Amino acid sequence: MSLKARSIILICLIIFIPIVTWRILPGLPSLGQPPEIFSGGTSYPESQLKFKRVTVGPKPVGLPLMTNVQILDFNDDGQNDIIGCDAGRGTVSLFTKKGEESWEEEVLLRDLAAPAHATVVDIDEDGDQDIIVSILGNLLPDDRVIGRVELYERKENEYVRHVILDDVRRVADVQPGDCDGDLDLAVAVFGYSRGAVLWLENRGNLQFRDHELLRAPGTIHVPVADFDGDGDLDIAAIVSQDEEELWAFENLGKGQFKKRRLWMTINLDLGSAGLISADLDQDGDQDLILPAGDNLEDLDAYPQPYHGCLWFENKGNWEFEPHRISDLGGTYAADVGDLDGDGDLDVVLVSMTNDWYDPKTASVVWLENDGKQNFQTWQIDNKPIHLVTVAVGDLNGNGDGDIVAGGLNLRKPFQRIGRISAWLNLRKETP
Amino acid sequence: MIKFMRILLFLFVVELGFCGYLVAKRLSRPLPVLPDAEFVDPLMMADYRELASQAEKGSSKEWVKLGQALLGQGYYSYAENCFRQAVKNDPTDGLAQASYAFCLERTGRTQASTREYEKLEPLLGKKSTAFANKKHLLYATGRNYLREENAAEAEKKFRQNVDFQPADYQLAKLLVRSGQAESALSIIERNLEQSPRSLNFLALQAQALETLGRESEAKQAAEKVERALEIIPLNFNTELVKPYSVRHGIEKEVEAYNHLIKRNDMDHLAEKLEEIFTLLEDRPMPQYKATLVSMIEVEFQRKNPERILMLIDKLKEHGVEDADLLQFKAGAYILSGEMEKAVPLLQRVLKMSPTIEVHQTLANYYEQQNDTEKRDYHQAKMALLYAMIAYRNNQLPAAEEAIQRAVKLNSRDPQAWFYYAETKRHLGDLKAAQTAYKQCIELNPNHGRALRELERLTAGKDASD
Numbered sequence A: 001m002s003l004k005a006r007s008i009i010l011i012c013l014i015i016f017i018p019i020v021t022w023r024i025l026p027g028l029p030s031l032g033q034p035p036e037i038f039s040g041g042t043s044y045p046e047s048q049l050k051f052k053r054v055t056v057g058p059k060p061v062g063l064p065l066m067t068n069v070q071i072l073d074f075n076d077d078g079q080n081d082i083i084g085c086d087a088g089r090g091t092v093s094l095f096t097k098k099g100e101e102s103w104e105e106e107v108l109l110r111d112l113a114a115p116a117h118a119t120v121v122d123i124d125e126d127g128d129q130d131i132i133v134s135i136l137g138n139l140l141p142d143d144r145v146i147g148r149v150e151l152y153e154r155k156e157n158e159y160v161r162h163v164i165l166d167d168v169r170r171v172a173d174v175q176p177g178d179c180d181g182d183l184d185l186a187v188a189v190f191g192y193s194r195g196a197v198l199w200l201e202n203r204g205n206l207q208f209r210d211h212e213l214l215r216a217p218g219t220i221h222v223p224v225a226d227f228d229g230d231g232d233l234d235i236a237a238i239v240s241q242d243e244e245e246l247w248a249f250e251n252l253g254k255g256q257f258k259k260r261r262l263w264m265t266i267n268l269d270l271g272s273a274g275l276i277s278a279d280l281d282q283d284g285d286q287d288l289i290l291p292a293g294d295n296l297e298d299l300d301a302y303p304q305p306y307h308g309c310l311w312f313e314n315k316g317n318w319e320f321e322p323h324r325i326s327d328l329g330g331t332y333a334a335d336v337g338d339l340d341g342d343g344d345l346d347v348v349l350v351s352m353t354n355d356w357y358d359p360k361t362a363s364v365v366w367l368e369n370d371g372k373q374n375f376q377t378w379q380i381d382n383k384p385i386h387l388v389t390v391a392v393g394d395l396n397g398n399g400d401g402d403i404v405a406g407g408l409n410l411r412k413p414f415q416r417i418g419r420i421s422a423w424l425n426l427r428k429e430t431p
Numbered sequence B: 001m002i003k004f005m006r007i008l009l010f011l012f013v014v015e016l017g018f019c020g021y022l023v024a025k026r027l028s029r030p031l032p033v034l035p036d037a038e039f040v041d042p043l044m045m046a047d048y049r050e051l052a053s054q055a056e057k058g059s060s061k062e063w064v065k066l067g068q069a070l071l072g073q074g075y076y077s078y079a080e081n082c083f084r085q086a087v088k089n090d091p092t093d094g095l096a097q098a099s100y101a102f103c104l105e106r107t108g109r110t111q112a113s114t115r116e117y118e119k120l121e122p123l124l125g126k127k128s129t130a131f132a133n134k135k136h137l138l139y140a141t142g143r144n145y146l147r148e149e150n151a152a153e154a155e156k157k158f159r160q161n162v163d164f165q166p167a168d169y170q171l172a173k174l175l176v177r178s179g180q181a182e183s184a185l186s187i188i189e190r191n192l193e194q195s196p197r198s199l200n201f202l203a204l205q206a207q208a209l210e211t212l213g214r215e216s217e218a219k220q221a222a223e224k225v226e227r228a229l230e231i232i233p234l235n236f237n238t239e240l241v242k243p244y245s246v247r248h249g250i251e252k253e254v255e256a257y258n259h260l261i262k263r264n265d266m267d268h269l270a271e272k273l274e275e276i277f278t279l280l281e282d283r284p285m286p287q288y289k290a291t292l293v294s295m296i297e298v299e300f301q302r303k304n305p306e307r308i309l310m311l312i313d314k315l316k317e318h319g320v321e322d323a324d325l326l327q328f329k330a331g332a333y334i335l336s337g338e339m340e341k342a343v344p345l346l347q348r349v350l351k352m353s354p355t356i357e358v359h360q361t362l363a364n365y366y367e368q369q370n371d372t373e374k375r376d377y378h379q380a381k382m383a384l385l386y387a388m389i390a391y392r393n394n395q396l397p398a399a400e401e402a403i404q405r406a407v408k409l410n411s412r413d414p415q416a417w418f419y420y421a422e423t424k425r426h427l428g429d430l431k432a433a434q435t436a437y438k439q440c441i442e443l444n445p446n447h448g449r450a451l452r453e454l455e456r457l458t459a460g461k462d463a464s465d
Helices: A003-027 B002-027 B042-057 B060-071 B076-089 B094-106 B110-118 B134-147 B151-159 B165-177 B181-194 B199-211 B215-226 B237-245 B249-263 B266-280 B286-301 B305-317 B323-335 B339-352 B356-368 B372-392 B396-409 B414-426 B430-443 B448-458
Strands: A051-055 A066-072 A081-086 A091-097 A103-109 A115-121 A130-135 A147-155 A158-168 A171-178 A183-189 A196-202 A208-215 A234-239 A245-253 A256-264 A276-278 A287-292 A308-316 A319-326 A331-337 A346-351 A364-369 A375-381 A387-393 A402-407 A420-425
Touching: A003 B002, A051 A375, A066 A402, A081 A115, A081 A420, A091 A115, A103 A130, A115 A171, A130 A158, A130 A183, A147 A171, A147 A183, A158 A183, A158 A196, A158 A208, A158 B414, A183 A208, A183 A234, A196 A234, A196 A245, A208 A234, A208 A245, A208 A256, A208 B448, A234 A256, A256 A319, A276 A331, A308 A331, A308 A346, A319 A346, A319 A364, A319 A375, A346 A375, A346 A387, A364 A402, B042 B060, B042 B249, B060 B076, B060 B094, B060 B237, B076 B094, B094 B110, B094 B134, B094 B237, B110 B134, B134 B151, B134 B165, B151 B165, B165 B181, B165 B199, B181 B199, B199 B215, B249 B266, B249 B286, B266 B286, B286 B305, B286 B323, B305 B323, B323 B339, B323 B356, B339 B356, B356 B372, B372 B396, B372 B414, B396 B414, B414 B430, B414 B448, B430 B448
Parallel strands: A066 A115, A066 A387, A331 A387
Antiparallel strands: A051 A420, A066 A081, A081 A091, A091 A103, A115 A130, A130 A147, A130 A171, A147 A158, A171 A183, A183 A196, A196 A208, A234 A245, A245 A256, A276 A287, A287 A308, A287 A331, A308 A319, A331 A346, A346 A364, A364 A375, A387 A402, A402 A420
16 A cells, blocks of 8 residues: 555544544443442331231322321221321221221311321220320421310211310320320420420310420330339330330329439431330230330431331339340331230331332331240331331231331322231231 | 536535535434433423434533523433533533533532633533532532542632532531531631521531530530521532423423412412323322322312312322321312311321311311310410420520410320420520429429420529520
């Protein structure tokens, strides 16, 4: 090839190479590996004890905002029913079983401003079930004086409304207990920046006198039980927000209580989400179980490594030893029951904010108790998500613990949405 | 000719090398990772794809933009990846570095987050915005140590951040909880000099004083908490994330609507809302309810009751039934002149969420009906609600004026007498307070707070400020 021809080829190459490069460059794929995306979500081995998920009541529409579910025999027919509080619709409903796996909804109470909890109790001791509703006034953060305790007195076939506590901030829980010879009420005023624990002394004729036990923001639940084994009922309370403290109010008799801080953490983001009492180790005293995983203060919540469940073992003399028994991200509620029929108490937890962008992460788990309070976590389901309330009880009359949970669909993703779901225990049907 | 050939050859090699470098760089470029489309609203996903394609070709700034778009919707781990890449491209980009540390923090990796926050120190300016100055950085690391329950390190960080009120608050709180209430009090009092009505510091002061057994002073501080309105921000997460959350997807459209509100052109607003509603396509999102509510408000201004009732039905179908909805429905009936339908609805609203506005509407209605008893009842409630607001805003003279009106209009309301007593007590008129507490108790013998305060006054233990 002549020098001239070579020159021409080179000139052509010099012209074309940048043009070709310029043309093909944008279309070239990346050969690099996409970086791994971190997930702080938690998932567990699939439960060997099988459950069947069913929808309770009508199919969910929109974004249901359930705040509480309970299993109890409301109409005294020997079969357990479900009571649910719906803050979106402002109702308290009864779900009664119709057929093998379906429940019919009957709205018992309406026009409730964001009900947080319904306490079914025969408060006037006239032989029928009255309902005491904890009224938030607003589901979302609000520090105004908009809470109430409304008592719905059962009279024949209707409920008569009595406001028994007014002029308080958002009320999250009311629990009954005989503190002085009749049925009194412990009240958790959640508020927002300001809250309180109150005791409502029953003065007869559906009249109650309020007594303040503690001022603290974000009081969620107030379980009532005989924590010190002295024969009278005491009150426990979990204070959330940035406080994260567990309190007890020892009943000294004659309407006097001694407040005791049982536990606290400086972790301002722990996210205490509830408190229940149960004798988890079955040693004859009442322990406390604390689900933790609320971080609704963020626009978008995320599971944290310190979320999960704490069991406070009652060691006597007002000493409660904390044991971390679960790390379920976004844990929002807990209940106990013997799910596997081995005679000990297991724990069921639900999550409001696991890493829902990873579809494997758990929304319902149970913690199998080996009888010595060593717990193995089993995943029951990954949907529906955004679960904030759970109850364990026998729904189908076969003697096994079934599960009911409710969804508060406030945060993304707006998928796998549920209102009330049940998981029927298939232990006796599994070969 | 040979010389020319050599020049050409040299140019060819240089060009080949450079283009080869560009190709290699292109082939090995980092890829933005987006969340699975299944979990993202379609409108948002379209924006993400566009931003991702810009980031792929672009510099640190494009990666930051994509990171912010992801962070704004809570895709923390995906955003983290973008900010990490942005920092890699431009290690002097303080915003990218702070955002990277923030994503680590929100995904629970506090130790890694603290390390990344600490790298920021030389990059930070004096901006007062969240996470953009040394005070915020120290505060964020202090909070990380609190999450790790490392009290000693947290205290150290807060002590390095003197005069930053959130840090002072956390430090004082740590001290109160660790039995050093006396030391905490000096920090609390310094801050209260600056912000005398700070809810946070007053509540902490009450706790500290109670811990020290100074009951009467604790009670005084606690009383002030009730009427304190100033809240120190203790969590800056929303401040950082909120602006990013309205830049894309449906939120961007909602934000555009919010800007249009100022124009007060109802037809234009209705058009924009219709556009947003079409975009939502019945997807279950909170914006669905919010848009319908805005549509109702606009139709109210346009005096279109039929359409309001139709929109209310849509909300009901979406599972929403609250006091606002009842009030809207009543509003529609008022517009169409059907007061007899509106009144029972407004009475239901009052049972759920009493407001001055609803009492006012009913007072006007009963005035027209010449029913003075009911008119006075609602006017008294209006005055009481006004007094309660003024009382909690610590505007005691305004509260006093309103509460006097309330008891004059309805002397059978124990709640009104309670606030009358409270206001008088805080204004120093203890005798009037005592009489009013007694009135309250006479009407409601179980009013716990009135009973307690009366007992205190009788025993000469007034805690008013």
